[in-house]
Amino acid sequence: MKHLDLDSRKGKAPGGYNCPLAESGAPFIFMNAAGQMSDVTTMVHEGGHAVHSFLAHPLELSSFKEYPMEIAEVASMAMELFTLDHLDVFLSDPADVKRAKEKQMERVLTIFPWIATIDKFQHWVYEHPNYTEEEITAAWKSILEEFSSEIVDYSGLESYRSGAWQRQLHLFEVPFYYIEYGIAQLGAIGLWMQFEKNKDQALDNYMHALELGGTQTLPELYKAAGLVFDFSPDHIKELTDFVRNKYEEILK
Template sequence: LLRFDYTPEDCVTFHESVKKYIVPLYGKLQQKHKEALGVDDYRPWDTEAVLTGEKPLRPYESTEELVEGVLKMLKNTDEYFYNVLNAMKEGKTLDLKSRKAKSPGGFCTYLPITELSFIFMNEANSQSDLTTLVHESGHSVHDMLCSSQEAFGYMNTPSEIAEVASMGMELLSMDKWQEFYKEPEELKRAVKEQLKGILKTIIWVMVVDKFQMWIYTNPEAYSDARNDKFAEIASEFSEAFVNWRGYEQELKHMWKKQLHIFEVPFYYIEYAIAQLGAVQLWRNYKNNPEKAVEKYKEALSLGSSKSLPELYETMGIKFDFSENTIKELMDFVWNEIEELN
C-alpha cells in the first residue's frame, strides 16, 4: 500500500503488545459483564447481551434533532467545526435518514465542485448514529481543512491520519453528550460504551491484520488451514474469554464476515493505528482543550504533504505503536472507564 513509515515487523510488535496489554483489560470487562448477566459460562451469544431491565440508548427522536444537537456540540468545541457541518446542512449534502432500498452503511466524501463534503448514513435513533455523524463530521472537517492544498494529490490522505480526524472528533465531542443525554446514568453508560469500544476495536483489528499477514506469507495454505489459523488467532485475541465449545466450526469461518479481507487486502491495521492517535488527541484535549483543537486543525490542514510521523507530531501526538506507548495509553483509557463505575 506504499506505506514507508512502518514495517511488517512493526505490525508484529503491535500484535504482541495488544495481546499483552489490551486483551487482559478487555477480559476484565467481559468478566464483569458475565457476572452481571449471572451466567456460569461466557458464550458467543452472551458478548452482546443486554442486562435485565436495560433499554437501548435513544439519544434523539428525529433526524433534525440529531443534526441540531451535533451542531451545538461542534459549536461548543470549535466554531470552524460548526461552520463545516452547518454549510453541509444548508447545502443539502447530508443524506442521513433510512429509507426503503437505501444502501447500508455510512461514509463521507468531498465534492470538489461545490466545495462541500457529503455524508451518507442510515440513522435509526441509536447511540451509534450519534457517533457516526460526529465521526463523519471529523472527515468533513479534514476535507475542508486540506482543500487549500495546491497539489491535488495532497488532498487525498492515508487512513492512518484520516481516521484520527474522525475517531478523534468522536472523543472530542464526548464531554458534550449531555446535549443528548439528560439523565446522568444514561450519559455515563454511553461514554463507557464508547471507551470499551476502543479496546474492542483495536483487538479485532489485530485479529484481522495478523490473519492477513499469515495468509500472504503462507500462500500454500488452503481452506482448512486458513480456517484453523483464524480460530487460533481469534482465540488469542478477541475470543480469549469466550467459550465456543460446540460452535468451533462457526468460529473458524467468522473471518469471512470482514469484507476488507476480500476487497482491500491489508487495509485494516490503519484503524488501530489511528485509534491510538485519537486517544492521544483526547488525552491532550482533557489537559488543554484549546491547544489540542488548534494542533488538530493544523495537522489536518497539511493533507498528505508531510509524512505520517510529521503529521502526528504536528497534532501533538506520537506515531508510535510500541509496547510502552500502548501500555501507557491503555492505562489512561482504563482509568477513565474505572472512574465511570
C-alpha cells in the first residue's frame, strides 16, 4: 500500500496533509510537489504529523489518539526547524542551502502577521453573514493593511491583494483553524531553542509530549515537551529574539 501521494497532477485536489490510518497506525501523506523548496518544507511538516501519528497510535482508546490542534502543529512546525541543518540532503549547492535557511527563518516570523490577518478576517466574516462583495473586499483590505509592513511597495498588485484571502483553504474547509498555527509556532520555536542547547533532551521532550496523544490538556502537553504555555510579550520577545539571532548567524 502506498502511503505517500506527493506529486502534483491534473485533477488532483489542492493542499497537503497527513492522515493516520486507524488500524495500522501508518500515516498517509498527501501533497502537491511542484519542484520548489516549499515542497521540502511541506514534506518535513507533514512528516512531523506522521511522527505524531506513530507515537500516539499505541494508546488504548481511539479518542486518546485525537489531540489538540495546537500540539499537532507543534509536532509539524518543530520538525521543520529540527531539520534545518540537513537541507543539504535535498540541495547540493551550499548557496541554495543558505538561501533556503534564510527563507525559512523569515517564514518563522512573517507567518505571525498573516495568522493574525486570517484570524481577524474570519471573525469579521462570521459576524457579518449578510455581507456584500464590496463589503467583504473592503474589510479584507483594511485588515490586511493593518498587519502589513509599509516597507513593501505593492503598487500594481492591488487587484491580487484584494482577493488574497481566497488562497487560504482553511477559511473554506476548517473555519477558525488558523490561530492554532501561531500558538504552535511559539511552541516550535521553544523546542528549537532546546534543540540547539541539547539535541537529545529536546527530542526526548518532543517524543514524550507527542506519545501522550490527547490524554492531557494542552498546557500539560506543553509542559511535557519542556515548554511554558505563555503568550506574554516578554516570552514572545525571548522566542523571536532567538530566531532573529539565528537568522543573523545564517547571514554571516
